[in-house]
Amino acid sequence: MENTMLKPTASILVVDDYVVTQRALSTQLRKGGYEVTTAGSGSEALFYLTERKFDLAIIDVAMPEMDGSMLLEKLRKERNEQQLPVIMLTASALDEDRIRAQAAGATDFLTKPISSWELLEVVHRQL
Numbered sequence: 001m002e003n004t005m006l007k008p009t010a011s012i013l014v015v016d017d018y019v020v021t022q023r024a025l026s027t028q029l030r031k032g033g034y035e036v037t038t039a040g041s042g043s044e045a046l047f048y049l050t051e052r053k054f055d056l057a058i059i060d061v062a063m064p065e066m067d068g069s070m071l072l073e074k075l076r077k078e079r080n081e082q083q084l085p086v087i088m089l090t091a092s093a094l095d096e097d098r099i100r101a102q103a104a105g106a107t108d109f110l111t112k113p114i115s116s117w118e119l120l121e122v123v124h125r126q127l
Contacts, residue, residue: 017041110122
């Protein structure tokens with residue numbers, strides 16, 4: 001009998017304060033074969049990032065308490081998470097949001113609404 005090993009799946013952290021968006025992204029990512037953990041705030045995301053290692057994070061720009069750019073700055077500067085690919089997600093198409101996210105260290109940027117195909121394409125490219 002042949003011993004076949006399963007290919008490990010990438011682990012993705014989805015950070016969004018809107019539960020509907022969390023569920024939609026999680027569903028599409030799981031269908032794409034990824035392991036998904038969701039966080040509803042920046043502080044919850046920081047907790048998860050302390051507890052385990054992720055291969056990628058998708059972070060909403062507009063969140064209360066700590067917006068996505070602030071969270072990303074904390075990850076890059078305070079936690080020294082330079083290697084973690086981070087896709088910033090927003091409903092705004094404003095250039096200033098994109099510039100701020102890139103300055104904070106985002107590796108890619110998606111504008112809501114996102115098609116399943118676009119989401120999986122960008123995630124695959126970042127991994």
